Amino acid sequence: MIYPSGRAVWAAAAGAVPAFLVALALPSFWYLGLLWSCLLLAFLAVDAAAGRGRASLNASIDAPQQVGVGRQFGVQITARHSGPRAAEARVGHDARLAPVSGSGGALQPTARGGSLNLRFQALRRGVASFDRLWVRWRGPFGLVWNQVVLPVESKVAVLPDVSSARGEAITLLQHAALAEGHAQRRAGQGREFDALKDYQPGMGRRMIDWKRSARHGKLLAREFRIEENNNIVLAIDSGRLMCEPVDGMPKVDRAVTAALLSAFIALKGGDMVSLFGFDARPRVSSGAVRGPANFAMIQKRAAEIDYSSEETNFTLALTTLAARLDRRSLVIIFTDFVDPISAELMLRTVGRLTERHLVLFMLMKDTELEGLADMPPRSGEDVARAVVAGGLLRERQVVIGRLRLLGAHVIEAEHNRLGPALVERYLQFKQEDLL
Incomplete structure (x- = not known):
C-alpha cells in the first residue's frame, strides 16, 4: 500500500494559495498555478518508486511463551529489508493484551534493518495472540509512505498467577505433614x-x-x-454460568486457580493429574502426568480453557470423560447450576460416573443470592427479591442433596476458600483410603 505522508499534504496545501493568487491576478495565465501541482506529483512518483522494497522485507515478533495474568512483558519486533532503514512498525493483538505505551513506534536502526521493543500487560487468562504486523517507511523525499501488512502468528499463554497459590500449597503441605513431596507414612493406614x-x-x-x-x-x-500413584482428574466447566463474575472475577478463573493449587499438591504427593475442560463439548484434554516437573504443562493447558457463552452439555462432557478413564479415579468437577431443571441431565450422567469413580463437585457459594435473601425488606420490591432469591437457594440445595444421594461428594465454599477447601478434602480422601 502506498499513500501520501503528512509532508505531501502540507506541500499540496501550500501550493494551493499561490495558484489561487495567480489565477486571480492573471486570469489568462491561470494554468501557471498548476506547475506546483505537477512538480509535486513528479516528486511523489519518484519518492514512491525509490521507496519500494516490499519484496525484500522480512519481519518477526519475539514474545514470551507464557506470562501471568496482570504481569507486564516485553515484545521485540525485528524488521530486515534492503531499502531505507527509517521505518515504523505496529503490531496487532487481541483483547487479552493491552499496550503499556502504545502498540507501535519507530524502528531503531540495526545492521540489517531495525528493531522495536514494546511493553504489554496481560489482562485476561487464555491464549493471546499477535496476528499481524504493519511496517511502513518513507521515500527519500519523505512524501510517500510505503506500507506492508504482514501476517504473523505469535501466541502467548496468559496463565493464572500461581505465586500465591504455591505459597499456600506449601503451607498446606506443612500442616498435613507431607515431607519432600510424598504422603506422610502412618503405621496401620493406607493399603x-x-x-x-x-x-x-x-x-x-x-x-x-x-x-x-x-x-x-x-x-x-x-x-x-498411604497409596500413591492415584489418578486425579480436574474437570473444569467453562460454560455460560461459570463465566459470570463473582467479586470481580469470572468463576472459571477462580476454578482454574483452585485446580492448579490441587494439581500442585497432587503432583508433589506422587499422584497422576490430568486436566479436562468443557462447555457445550469437550475443549481441553491433557494426558495424565506425574511429578512436580509436569506442573508447568498442566498450567499451560489450563490457559487454553477459554471463556464461553454456550450452555454446558454435561451429558456429552462427562460421558466422554468416563470413556477415557481406564482406572478408578478421583474426578473433581468445577461447575455451577441454577435449578433442578437445568441440572437434570447432569444428575443422570453423574449417577453412572459414581458407579466406578470417586466424584467430587466443587461449587462456589452464590453470595449475591444470599445477600438478596437476607436483605432487610424496606419495600415491596425488596420482599419480592428476597422471596425469589430464597427459592433459588432452596432449589440449589435440592440439587446438592440429590448429588450426595447419588454417591458424589459436594463442597460448597466461598470463592476465596475454594482451593484450600479442595486440598483439605483431597488429603482427607488419601488418609481415609478412598482413592
Whole structure:
C-alpha cells in the first residue's frame, strides 16, 4: 500500500494559495498555478518508486511463551529489508493484551534493518495472540509512505498467577505433614505395604505377619503407607454460568486457580493429574502426568480453557470423560447450576460416573443470592427479591442433596476458600483410603 505522508499534504496545501493568487491576478495565465501541482506529483512518483522494497522485507515478533495474568512483558519486533532503514512498525493483538505505551513506534536502526521493543500487560487468562504486523517507511523525499501488512502468528499463554497459590500449597503441605513431596507414612493406614517392624502393644492383630513371625521367632507387624500413584482428574466447566463474575472475577478463573493449587499438591504427593475442560463439548484434554516437573504443562493447558457463552452439555462432557478413564479415579468437577431443571441431565450422567469413580463437585457459594435473601425488606420490591432469591437457594440445595444421594461428594465454599477447601478434602480422601 502506498499513500501520501503528512509532508505531501502540507506541500499540496501550500501550493494551493499561490495558484489561487495567480489565477486571480492573471486570469489568462491561470494554468501557471498548476506547475506546483505537477512538480509535486513528479516528486511523489519518484519518492514512491525509490521507496519500494516490499519484496525484500522480512519481519518477526519475539514474545514470551507464557506470562501471568496482570504481569507486564516485553515484545521485540525485528524488521530486515534492503531499502531505507527509517521505518515504523505496529503490531496487532487481541483483547487479552493491552499496550503499556502504545502498540507501535519507530524502528531503531540495526545492521540489517531495525528493531522495536514494546511493553504489554496481560489482562485476561487464555491464549493471546499477535496476528499481524504493519511496517511502513518513507521515500527519500519523505512524501510517500510505503506500507506492508504482514501476517504473523505469535501466541502467548496468559496463565493464572500461581505465586500465591504455591505459597499456600506449601503451607498446606506443612500442616498435613507431607515431607519432600510424598504422603506422610502412618503405621496401620493406607493399603500399600511399606516395611516390617516389631509388634508393639496397641497394634491391631490384623497387622501381624504370622508367617514371618514364626520364621523369626518373634511377633512382626506389617507397616503400610498411604497409596500413591492415584489418578486425579480436574474437570473444569467453562460454560455460560461459570463465566459470570463473582467479586470481580469470572468463576472459571477462580476454578482454574483452585485446580492448579490441587494439581500442585497432587503432583508433589506422587499422584497422576490430568486436566479436562468443557462447555457445550469437550475443549481441553491433557494426558495424565506425574511429578512436580509436569506442573508447568498442566498450567499451560489450563490457559487454553477459554471463556464461553454456550450452555454446558454435561451429558456429552462427562460421558466422554468416563470413556477415557481406564482406572478408578478421583474426578473433581468445577461447575455451577441454577435449578433442578437445568441440572437434570447432569444428575443422570453423574449417577453412572459414581458407579466406578470417586466424584467430587466443587461449587462456589452464590453470595449475591444470599445477600438478596437476607436483605432487610424496606419495600415491596425488596420482599419480592428476597422471596425469589430464597427459592433459588432452596432449589440449589435440592440439587446438592440429590448429588450426595447419588454417591458424589459436594463442597460448597466461598470463592476465596475454594482451593484450600479442595486440598483439605483431597488429603482427607488419601488418609481415609478412598482413592
